[in-house]
Amino acid sequence: MKIVIAGAGSIGCYCGALLADAGHDVTLLGRARVLDSVRAQGLTVTDFSGLHRHFSADALTLAEDPACLSQAELVIVTVKSGATRDMADAIAQFAPPSIPVLSWQNGMENARILRAALSDHDVRAGMVPFNVVPSEPAAFHRATSGEVVIQGGPGALGQRLSSSDLPVVESDDMDAVQWGKLVINLNNALNALSGLTLKDQLLNRDWRRLMADQMDEALTVLKAAGHSVASTTPLPAWMTPHILRLPTPLFTRIAARMLTIDPSARTSMAYDLMAGRPTEIDSLQGEIIRLGAQSGVPTPICARVRALVEKAPKTALSPAKIRLRRPTEKPSKSRKSPLT
Template sequence: MLCNSKILVYGAGAIGGYLGGTLLAAGLDVTLLGRERVGEAFSAHGLTLTDYEGRSATLAGEKVPFITSSADYDGSPDVVLLTVKCTGLEEAARDLASLVGPQTVVACCQNGIGTKELVARYLPAQTIAAMVPFNVAWLEEARLHRGTEGKLLFQGNEAVKPLVEAWRLMGVPAGTRSDFTPISWGKLLLNLNNAINALAGVPLLEELHNRDYRRILSACMRELLAALKKADIKPAKLTKAPPFLVPWILLLPNWLFRVIAQQMLAIDPLARSSMWDDLQKRRPTEIEFLNQAVVELAFQQGLTAPVNERIVGLIREAESSGEGSPGMSSSDMVSRLL
């Protein structure tokens, strides 16, 4: 593949490692920047990329360019995949400011609302939005496993087209879109499950097979859809079902939901939400950019979002306790939230 772009993945954990690793496997010029322990794992074990469809590729440790500081990067990148969590965006943007130039394209790959605008305040680069719809789990010996389906999307820019082509060749669906506002809100609709999964402390598939957890997710989604309707924003369709139908599908009896859900979205039994991982590692979560964004939009539109607001409170309690996921049962969660 002909691509002379220098690509920097800033924040190479599970998502960043997977995105950058697949580009490396496709032969692109990629450098990963991340925590020292991540680099040590890649150096010791190489980087193995697997997915729910059975694909597998392994890069030897010496084939994975890895740095722990932007000061170690040679020159200026053409494209930056910014894959740090929302909570680390400001620090990352300040760090990148001296590294990128006006021709650099920075793709903001975070969950939530307002991340691109936050980054653009600090960088002279071209800042674009991106959406990573799938879950990636860090498994044994530096194996990064894509556990759910979904199409990578980037705000239209010529610089990312070679990357999109490379991902497609590696079996990762990818594309570009011009209007990203519907994409961002459509993704948020699906991301409202992150906090529920983090509080439950069980794999995504197990959680979604429990109707009580789904009832809570349905309520969260209906609050967001009501606020979006009032704001005249139409969220993008990111699953096989249109957004307005998804909350009602969640309320179906288990046997019927399982039949329909299999057609909507493939989920690996290993998959969990990134917010669960944050709680387990005693890190701040992205709740401000997810459920709190629903609360704020509802307020702006003269509405309320009480279920989302209570979920924000529970996540903040879990963060403060420093004990990881509280492992709330579905019945306990229903009694606290509905």
């Protein structure tokens, strides 16, 4: 297939490279600051399990002009949430009518925005469960596991896109899958505020308790709003907060698969906060806050976390700085590292 990756960031470059490796004709549409490095030295993708692929610059088509969308048979949107409306306008202007458009983005509103702007296209939501981070210019590292999920529909797109290095499956309950991913992604902000790697954060019981409380808050909101939640981890969604609160030795035995992540991995929001870039906090905690207001359910943790991220603190915070400790909780030793 002729595929345009609309947003050559970490997810876009990683997935685009592996789609090209599987035989697709891939164009990366992005900014010069990313594409110039690829032009100069090619594109390298790696993962936590040992995958290593290098692609010369001529193995991919690199474009900064959205007119490249005119050649697409499929568009995969991977821009940050704040750029979705502009990308939707570009797709409407340049892409052939009726071709599928997949949203491989965080949050719930991106597919809605694309559908509203592209009524003559087959727009489908998608969910990318894994974390991809830049390891150096033109090199991107996948630090966590999972398979891409896309909304079911005609054309067997999941089967056509799937490969051994990039499994893609279809789901008939995509809303539940996306809500499940959003609940997990609420930790993006906590990880950014902690200054820790994901693995260090998960091995710290105080942080896990805060993660669990935030998840409980979100799950209560979603239940009140009548939304189903499909788990994107090996654990059922309702069980995850209970597992997170366990003592660390027991947690590490029960949740071993949650710890199959690169030791250096952090969330994308951590990198955005360190670089002073806009974050997706409004698409994550903001979504729960808005839904909570509509359903009459308070969301104090999400509100506090959003406020802190918007202030962009220059030093790492502890769980106690993010919310008051409950009287029944005893603090454990926590490690702090600077955000910069």
